[in-house]
Amino acid sequence: AQSSDAAAQVDNLPEPLSARFVDSFAYKTVRDRLPVILAKVADSVCRRKSEFNSTDMDRVKSVIIGGVSRLRNELQTDKPLLPLSDSASDTTAWNDYLAELTETLGRAPSWFKEPWLYVECYMYRRLLELVNLADLTVGIDLFAPEKRQSLLGSAALAAAAAEAALAAEAEAEAANGAPQLRRLLRLCLSANLADLSLSALAEAHQLAADDANSSGLIILLDHTDQFVDCLRQRGPAVAVVHIVLDNVGPELVSDLCLAECLLRGGHAAKVRLHTKAAPWFVSDATELDLAATLDWLASGSAGQSSVQLAESLPVSPLSSGSDPFWTTWLAFADMETSPLGAKLYKKLSQADCVVLKGDLNYRKAVSDLAWPPTAPLAKAVGRFRPAPLLLVRTLKSNVVAGLAPGQAEAADAQHSDWMVAGKCGVLQFLPAENA
Numbered sequence: 001a002q003s004s005d006a007a008a009q010v011d012n013l014p015e016p017l018s019a020r021f022v023d024s025f026a027y028k029t030v031r032d033r034l035p036v037i038l039a040k041v042a043d044s045v046c047r048r049k050s051e052f053n054s055t056d057m058d059r060v061k062s063v064i065i066g067g068v069s070r071l072r073n074e075l076q077t078d079k080p081l082l083p084l085s086d087s088a089s090d091t092t093a094w095n096d097y098l099a100e101l102t103e104t105l106g107r108a109p110s111w112f113k114e115p116w117l118y119v120e121c122y123m124y125r126r127l128l129e130l131v132n133l134a135d136l137t138v139g140i141d142l143f144a145p146e147k148r149q150s151l152l153g154s155a156a157l158a159a160a161a162a163e164a165a166l167a168a169e170a171e172a173e174a175a176n177g178a179p180q181l182r183r184l185l186r187l188c189l190s191a192n193l194a195d196l197s198l199s200a201l202a203e204a205h206q207l208a209a210d211d212a213n214s215s216g217l218i219i220l221l222d223h224t225d226q227f228v229d230c231l232r233q234r235g236p237a238v239a240v241v242h243i244v245l246d247n248v249g250p251e252l253v254s255d256l257c258l259a260e261c262l263l264r265g266g267h268a269a270k271v272r273l274h275t276k277a278a279p280w281f282v283s284d285a286t287e288l289d290l291a292a293t294l295d296w297l298a299s300g301s302a303g304q305s306s307v308q309l310a311e312s313l314p315v316s317p318l319s320s321g322s323d324p325f326w327t328t329w330l331a332f333a334d335m336e337t338s339p340l341g342a343k344l345y346k347k348l349s350q351a352d353c354v355v356l357k358g359d360l361n362y363r364k365a366v367s368d369l370a371w372p373p374t375a376p377l378a379k380a381v382g383r384f385r386p387a388p389l390l391l392v393r394t395l396k397s398n399v400v401a402g403l404a405p406g407q408a409e410a411a412d413a414q415h416s417d418w419m420v421a422g423k424c425g426v427l428q429f430l431p432a433e434n435a
């Protein structure tokens with residue numbers, strides 16, 4: 001698999017974002033945010049004693065808590081990245097890539113010098129390594145308590161979003177511009193602010209229980225009409241939409257409401273959801289989280305509309321599974337040609353539109369390179385064109401493409417941290433390559 005870094009050198013592309021740029025958000029993340037996340041993980045797992053028997057608890061302490069603290073130390077002192085020592089199905093792929101990178105660089109890869117995307121993914125994979133090595137008698141998601149809390153805080157949003165979804169009945173055929181779909185897309189966008197890896201910094205983002213307008217989010221690009229048209233052109237109730245999920249809590253709740261709105265509104269015949277194969281970037285949704293969220297909605301904790309919503313959204317036809325590609329370090333431009341991604345690329349190619357949720361998916365879609373903000377999105381996504389794309393993302397890293405001239409400057413004048421603080425968002429559509 002060719003790294004984005006290597007691709008950049010060959011094709012004369014922009015540089016990958018990296019902590020080696022010391023005034024960048026990548027640097028701040030590697031220096032400050034990632035160690036905080038690791039400290040919180042250790043602290044949180046310490047408090048979960050009641051979940052484990054005494055043998056498991058001993059292993060939690062020695063393998064997981066001890067390992068997290070060593071990992072944090074490695075990161076903070078910029079020790080070389082180490083090969084993985086577990087024996088999971090993806091261990092060899094990660095280790096082969098590390099070896100390849102070491103050879104290309106002619107030195108040990110470093111937390112502070114290599115592409116941020118790779119380093120950050122590697123850190124989350126190292127946490128999974130600890131869980132694998134601990135080999136507990138029960139499964140453990142290191143971020144479960146935070147995820148649960150985030151779900152429990154979603155009731156107000158769930159009630160409003162479920163109502164909007166249920167009100168979408170046959171709106172695709174009406175000439176009213178699909179108001180519920182429009183509203184739900186905005187909800188899904190503003191709910192992306194609630195990602196737990198950002199709030200680990202305690203730069204609390206107040207999640208609006210209502211919509212993007214009331215959260216004060218600046219929507220830089222709103223291609224809702226193009227998305228609606230793309231589904232409409234496919235013909236009423238034939239379109240298949242794939243949603244590549246991001247975070248649990250308000251975001252997953254609103255994504256489920258979006259799925260229901262697409263189906264009930266007649267915008268799509270099928271919706272398929274993609275989850276992560278393992279806990280990732282703190283708040284990313286796994287298959288277990290998806291089931292737990294539907295259970296919680298069905299329990300009535302978020303009101304009657306949510307119960308109705310959960311009843312009409314059974315998990316099995318809805319879920320497209322958790323392809324292991326999503327939890328690799330690879331950018332989406334490498335999906336089709338990598339042995340790790342070719343199968344997933346084929347699956348996505350069957351969609352009439354692929355909705356990519358969140359900041360990490362956006363970074364991977366544009367290879368996490370420092371594109372000028374006016375670079376055409378088609379150029380930035382490169383070889384990732386399985387189907388028309390809709391990118392739904394609040395900006396939480398220094399990368400964006402497809403803005404009109406002057407837009408970046410105007411946003412910068414308004415908020416100097418516009419690219420990283422979740423103050424701006426995009427609903428960005430890219431038609432099929434041959435359209």
Ligand SMILES: O=P(O)(O)OC[C@@]1(O)O[C@H](CO)[C@@H](O)[C@@H]1O
Pocket residue numbers: 029033120192195197198246247281357358359360361363396397
């Ligand atoms: O993909 P998500 O959940 O919207 O965001 C993930 C995220 O918190 O992780 C990275 C930094 O750690 C950033 O790209 C982004 O802010």
Ligand SMILES: [Mn+2]
Pocket residue numbers: 195246247281283284358360
């Ligand atoms: Mn996420």
